Amino acid sequence: MTDIPTTGAAGPAPLPAASSAASAAASSATSSAATASRDCPVCGTANQADSTFCEACGADLVVAARASNGAQPPVDVSDGTVLASATPQTAPAGEESPLDVGWTGAVPSAAVVPVADDLTCHACGEGHIVDGYCDHCGTPPPNPRDHLVESPTAWVGGVCDIGRRHARNEDAMSLSAGEPAGSRAVLVVCDGVSMATDSHIASLAAATAARAVLDQPFPKGVGTPDAWAAGAGRALTSAVTRANEAVAASVVEDVPNPPSCTFAAAVVEDDVIVAGNVGDSRVYWLPDDTAEPARQLGRDDSFAQEQMAAGVPRLAAETGPHAHSITRWLGKDAPDDLTPHLTTLTATPGWLMVCSDGLWNYCSEAEALRTLLTDAAARLDDATPTTVAQALVDFANEQGGRDNITVALARLAGRGSSTTTTEATAAAAPVEGDPTDG
Amino acid sequence: MADFTAEVFQNEFLPDGGTDVHAIVRVTSTGASAGASAGASAGLADPGSAAEVILIDTSGSMGRRGVQAAGEAAKAALAEIVDGTLFSIVSGNGTAQIVYPYSHQGALVPMSAHTRGEANRAIEGLRANGGTAMGTWLTLARQIFETVPHVTKRHAILLTDGVNEGETPQSLQAAVRSCVGAFQCDCRGVGDQWRVDEVRGIASALLGTVDLIPAPEEMAAEFEAMMRASMSRGVANSELRVWVPQGAELLFVKQVSPTLEDLTSRRTVVNPLTGAYPTGAWSDESRDYHVAVRLPARTLGQEQLAARVQFSLGGDPVAQALVKAKWSNDDSLTTRIDPAVAAYTGQAELATVIQEGLAAKAAGQDDVATSKLGRAVQLADQTGNEEMTSRLRKVVEIDDADTGTVRLKKGASKIDEMSLDTASTKTSRVRR
Structure with a gap:
């Protein structure tokens, strides 16, 4: 949960967070008059006719439309394979959906495509999804946005989960990575302001x-x-600008509370990390060597952070009444200065984490988080970034899952190879640029 | 071509453990008016696309003046029938006879200046005589319509002035049942000697309206209006289809506007999860339906489709509304009752207590009547239904509308009671 205070930190209490359910009209009117809209077969949201993905849940409408042009999705009778999903296609240049922008060849997201091309009901297994609901038991299909898993490579993965209390997942995650490990990865997490x-x-x-x-x-x-750090910093600042424009463009008309979100991103390039954030989503560096401190890269733009700066202990500040009020955010009503809090760091063997407050609400201190992650990884037979991220999401849900939870991880071997740990550790006392706040 | 739209008004939020979902579905047609079709604009209905039968009470009780007025009313109706429309006039007493067309012409003839003139002359010959057996009239009407099976739009007007004493209630019911689906029938009672519940039973089963005509002189205007309304309906063969999920129970389906009509028992099975309810012919108009579904409760945060309500023409869905259910622990969401659902629920209760109150009064149970009509006064007052309050005022003395304290009015006229009864099922449209 992330709020925007109505005034400065010392001002009146923020408005209560509007639950997504409250903003939904209690009465709804559905007209069947033919309209130029493309309804999402997964969640039922009406999208513009030329939409290629659902604005609400991210389902691929092109695949779904192809699947529903016939009464049934095209199915290869020999083995029941749905053919529609076998040939993902990018839109022509200039007509890409936001999901296609930055297309790098392989589809890194395992979660964007699937549900839409299989219209059999997951709940009863008997009916099919028509107008967003099963025609047998009435259950809507699970919203793919409720639980997203991405594993672009073996060394980068993430999980984005609705949690247990919210009706909608307003967190978003976007990852990409190349081989070999440590060469290049991008991890972005944005938390919608509820x-x-x-x-x-x-x-x-x-x-x-x-x-x-x-x-x-x-x-x-x-x-x-x-020079690299300066270029990387400019790229991150530019990414924030583009993201802010995208948020502003996501609403057509003026609304009283224009949509807004936080921003946290980390980029790995040849084992050097650059991190930046706006709002209270975080980047953590959690090195394996306990001699090296685990730490949050950058700092929150939050009332809690301001209190801590004024001497209030972390626990008190982060659990106080205004703890989730953020002081900077992306959106139409964003503050003028959106320069991210930038940090550069040369990696040693360890974990790079980008997460939303759905996780750190339950484990804020970097050292405690390192312990939590290390213990979780140790319990897994197959500790990959994705399985560890899932374990941390499970942890947050077990603690109550009060907010949407996103955990994105990159496993880094550090400069040099893992066989030369001693040397690497010695050599790699983090070559760290000072945080270069704007 | 007619366009239909369907809208749903509901509060989809249910509390923890909540099971019952109520929704008002509004179906609106545009371009359904017969006047909008090319044939009618040229002044000619497609021959054989519609058939009209006028059933006139010629029992002895009508008397010379009554039959003469009924004849004038029939002529006024004939004047409204579009040329080319098949028609027939039936006189009814203890039995039923076709007055026009003449026997050698068959049971129905297309309307023209010539046949209208012949029919008007035939009506002059009507005389009052004999008893009342409406079942025989309806049966003859059905047999007339059966001679033209290709005609989809079939409508009758039934006029009566008395109690159906010429046959048993069972035989009337059997005759009505045999006519269900064969034609639609609007019924009118003239004077105060007929029984509202008896005639309402016929009109309701045959998807028509029922009303009171206080005096014979007012018949002509009423017949003209009824026939004009029937002529304007360009869409027949329509039905409401309601799907509910496996495991759910459809509690009821009611038409709630323009009149109250419980459709629940008229269900025909489309498939195990879907039932169809006939809705008769449509003009350019809007009708509201109240659908209530009982679902097995789901856990908080879950959502499901509670009902899919479709309007279909000739078996093809042309409009659809989705009724949803979402379980929430937010009281501000779950305790709210949709205004349309609340208003129509109130109007349905109002109609019920008026009818029960009048029936109790007729049966001499004055205390029951007082309590029921008192509740009616209270409901009408609460909902600002001034028309119903003024009708009730003719039957009861209102001491306190707020608490529903009333006294039965001494010497209330039978006509006033009957007009309150017939008006009870007319609802005022809930605006959005």
């Missing part, structure tokens, strides 16, 4: 737009670490 309208659309648009910027390799400049 008291604003349609922030789930805003956060997805922001994360997708930011990743499109960050997928471009950074300029090498003169080849010095400082």
Whole structure:
């Protein structure tokens, strides 16, 4: 849960967070008059006729439309394979959906495509999804947005989950990575502000737009670490600008509470990390070597952070009445200065994490988080970034799951190979640029 | 071509453990008026596309003046029938006879200046005589319509002035049942000697209206209006289809506007989860339906489709509304009753207590009548239904509308009671 205070930190209490259910009209009117809209077969939301993906849940409407043109999805009778999903296609240049922007060849998201091309009801297994509901038991299909898993490579993965208390997942995550491990990865997490309208659309648009910027390799400049850091910082700032434009563009008309979201991103390029954030989504660096401190890269733009700066202990500040009020955010009503809190760091063996407050609400201290992650990884037979992220999401849900939870991880071996740990550790006392706040 | 739209008004939020979902579905037609079709604009109905039968009470009780007025009313109706429409005039007493067309012409003839003139002359020959057996009239009407099986739009007007004493209630009911689906029938009672519940039973089963004509002189205007309304209906063969999920129970389906009509028992099975309810012919108009579904409760946060309500023409769905259910622990969402659902629920209760109150009064149970009509006064007052309050005022003395304290009015006229009864099922449209 993330709120925007109505005034400065010392002002009156923020408005109560509007639950998504409250903003939904208690009475709804559905007209069957022919309209130029494309209804999402997964969640039922009416989208514009030329939409290629659902603005509410992200389902691929092109595949769904193809599947529903006939009465049944095209099915290969020999083995029941749905053919429609076998040939994902990008839109022509200039007509890409936000999901297509920054297309890098493979579909890194395992979650965007699937449900839409299988219209059999998941709940009863007997009916089919028509107008967003099963024609046998009436159950809507699970919203793919409620639980997203991405594993672009073996060393990068993430889980974005609705949690247990919210009616809608307003977190969004966008990841990409290349081989070999440590060469290049982009991890973006955006958390929709729950008291604003349609922030789930805003956060997805922001994360997708930011990743499109960050997928471009950074300029090498003169080849010095400082030159790289400067270029990387400019790229992150540019990503924030693009994400902010995408959020603003996600609403057509003026609404009283325009959609808004936070921003946290980390880019790995040849084992050097650059991180930046606006709002209270976080980037953590959690090195394996306990001699090296685990730490949050950057800092929150939040009332709690301001209190901590004024000397209030972390626990008190983060559980106080205004703890989730953020002081900067992306959106139409965003503050003028959106320069992200930037940090650069040369990786040693360890975990790079980008997460929303749905996780850190239950484990804020970097050292505690490192312990939590290490213990969770140790319990797994197959500890990959994705399975560890899932374990941390499970942890947050077990603690109550009061908010949407997103955990994105990159497993880094650090400069040099893992066989030269000693040397690497010695050499790699983090070469760290000072946080370069704007 | 007619366009139909369907809208749903409901509060989809249910509390923890909540099971019952109520929704008002509004079906609106545009371009359904017969006047909008090319044939009618040229002044000619497609020959054989519609058939009209006028059933006139010629029992002895009508008397010379009554039959003469009924004849004038029939002529006024004939004047409204579009040329080309098949028609027939039936006189009814203890039995039923076709007055026009003449026997050698068959049971129905197309309307023209010539046949209208012949029919008007035939009506002059009507005389009052004999008893009342409406079942025989309806049966003859059905047999007349059966001679033209290709005609989809079939409508009759039934006029009576008395109690159906010429046959048993069972035989009337059997005759009505045999006519269900064969034609639609609007019924009118003239004077105060007929029984509202008896005639309402016929009109309701045959998808028509029922009303009171206080004096014979007012018949002509009423017949003209009824026939004009029938002529304007360009869409027949329509039905409401209601799907509910496996495991759900459809509690009721009611038409709630323009008149109250419980459709629940008229269900025909489309498939195990879907039932169809006939809705008769449509003009350019809007009708509201109240659908109530009982679902097995789901856990908080879950959502499901509670009902899919479709309007279909000739078996093809042309409009659809989705009724949803979402379980929530937010009281501000779940305790709210949709205004349309509340208003029509109130109007349905109002109609019920008026009818029960009048029936109790007729049966001499004055205390029951007082309590029921008192509740009616209270409901009418609460909903600002001034028309019903003024009708009730003619039957009861209102001491306190707020608490529903009333006294039965001494010497209330039979006509006033009957007009309250017939008006009870007319609802005022809930505006959005």
